[in-house]
Amino acid sequence: EVQLMESGGGLVQPGGSLRVSCAASGFTFSDFWMSWVRQAPGKGLEWVANIMQDGSEKYYVDSVKGRFTISRDNAKNSLYLQMNSLRVGDTAVYYCARDRLTRRVVGGVISNPDYWGQGTLVTVSS
C-alpha cells in the first residue's frame, strides 16, 4: 500500500524558514517524480514544486521560485521542502504527492499526482 506521511509543519514568523518532510513507503520511491502541492485554508489546490527521480531536475511555481527548495533522499525514501523567506500568503496545508505521470513541456515538467499524503499545516504569522 502506497503511504506518504508529511511532518515538520508549524507556526513560523514572516521572513522565517521551515523544512517539511515526507516519508514514503509501499512503492519504489526512486522510480517516481514527486511533487509538493499546497492548499490555503478554505481554498483550492496549488501545485508548488516537483523533482525528478534522481533529483537532477526541479521545477517550481513562480510564486515560490528563489525561496523554496525541493529535495529528496532516495536512500531514506524521503522528500523535503525547504521554505525560506516565508510570507503570510504561504500559509497552507502542504501535501506530498507521487507523480503518476509527467510531461515535458515548454516551461518545465508537468505532473499528474496519484497518491497524496495527509498534509502538514504551515502557518506564517506574527
Place this chain on the structure above:
Amino acid sequence: TLMTQSPATLSVSPGGSVTLSCRASESIRSNLAWYQQKFGQAPRLLIHGASTRATGVPARFSGSGYGTEFTLTISSLQSEDFAVYYCQQYYNWPPFFGPGTKVDIK
C-alpha cells in the same frame, strides 16, 4: 492554461446523479484529471486521461471530454460521494487546478 469549474456548489439527494463541468482556456487534449477531496482529507485521484478511472474507483464515476470541455458524472450518489471535486490539467505549464465544485446533500 486557466481552468474553470461549474457550478461552484451542487445540492443533490442521495441516489441521484450529477454532472460537473470543467473548462480549459485552451485545448489540453485529453490531459485532464479529476480529484475528490472530503473535508479534512487529502485529495484522491478519480479520473486521468479525461476518462480513465484510477485504481479502485467505482464505476459510478465517469469522465468525458476533449480539448476544452470536460465533465465528471457521478451516478447513484452515495453518502461518501459528498465532497469537493477538482479538475487538473497536465498539458501546459504551469499545472493548474480548477477552483472546485462542492457537492453537498440536498
